[in-house]
Amino acid sequence: MRRKSFEDMPCSVAQFLEVAGEWWSMLVVRDAFLGVTRFDDFQSRLGISRNVLAQRLEHLTAHGVLERRPYQDNPVRYDYRLTDKGRAMWPVLNAMREWGDAWAAPDGPPLVVVHKACGHPVDTVTTCGHCGEPVGPGRVSAASGPGDPDRVLMPPGARAGG
Structure with missing residues (x-):
């Protein structure tokens, strides 16, 4: 079952979830922070199926969180490294x-x-x-920002901080 895309939602939390909200994504990012770079190492550490891991790595790479760097030519194999965008997580x-x-x-x-x-x-x-x-x-409050010109994100009477 494909989940709804948050791509068009004017919310920074939704945009983060669009990139990293899938179940395995932040565990892949966690392992990348811990120095894991190779497909087989991610797979064995996480116990994730190879096809799901391939999808997660492809998604995180397509969104600029990871970058692929070849480390072997025949067959071509890649390291997956955090980008600046990934390190910002x-x-x-x-x-x-x-x-x-x-x-x-x-x-x-x-x-x-x-x-x-x-x-x-x-x-x-x-x-x-x-x-x-x-x-x-x-100790904080929230207000519509420049990315929400129609003021649709903040519900009437909303406040931040629970």
């Missing part, structure tokens, strides 16, 4: 990891991300780009 992936650690890992985090400079675990902190103050639900 880091905060999303890290936030997903932290949510899973907090709400779905009763025995503790299965993976700890450590800051190389100081050796301590990394926590995602969202801050205001202007003043640097931490922000979160209840």
Whole structure:
């Protein structure tokens, strides 16, 4: 069953999901961040069928998240490397990891991300780009932006932060 496309929806979350919202996509991106680059390595680590993995890699490559680099000529085989667009998914992936650690890992985090400079675990902190103050639900508001000229995204009376 083919899911609905979000391609024409004027919403940045929907656009992200159009690229990376399929079940396996962020696990492929996770493994790419962990240094996995080859098809067989993705396949064996994820336990994903070869045809589904091929579709995910093709989709992520077509959307500029990964790039293919040949590493063998006969037959041609490729490494899959994160692009700048793919590396920009880091905060999303890290936030997903932290949510899973907090709400779905009763025995503790299965993976700890450590800051190389100081050796301590990394926590995602969202801050205001202007003043640097931490922000979160209840400390932000939302308004229609320039990408929503018809003001269709914000429901009447909507507020951000739950």
